Amino acid sequence: MADKENYQVIIVHSAKYQTTYTKKYMNRKVWVEPNFNHINSYIPGTIIEVLVKEGQILEKGKSILLLEAMKMYNNVQMPFKGKIVKINVVKGQMVPKNFLMIEIEPVK
Numbered sequence: 001m002a003d004k005e006n007y008q009v010i011i012v013h014s015a016k017y018q019t020t021y022t023k024k025y026m027n028r029k030v031w032v033e034p035n036f037n038h039i040n041s042y043i044p045g046t047i048i049e050v051l052v053k054e055g056q057i058l059e060k061g062k063s064i065l066l067l068e069a070m071k072m073y074n075n076v077q078m079p080f081k082g083k084i085v086k087i088n089v090v091k092g093q094m095v096p097k098n099f100l101m102i103e104i105e106p107v108k
Helices: none
Strands: 008-012 015-019 038-040 045-050 063-069 072-077 082-087 100-106
Touching: 063 100
Parallel strands: none
Antiparallel strands: 008 015, 038 100, 045 063, 063 072, 082 100
């Protein structure tokens, strides 16, 4: 009876199964839906240049900032037409992976 208490229910295509979760599964990083209004660093690096100002409206594809990572300059661009709401980085700042660099909002 004590073994039954360790089982968890998992649903796959509407079918219910009882199983035990591994320690690795229980300690996994849970997926979070991405926020497309946030520009995060996809790799650790150093901010070389911030090319925009808060309140500025930019078209899709315009350069926002330069991020140096692994001795390469990465040109970060606007993913869609939008307004720069907040800039969370400055020139020369080192940023880790997934650091929130710039917040934007869509503009029509």
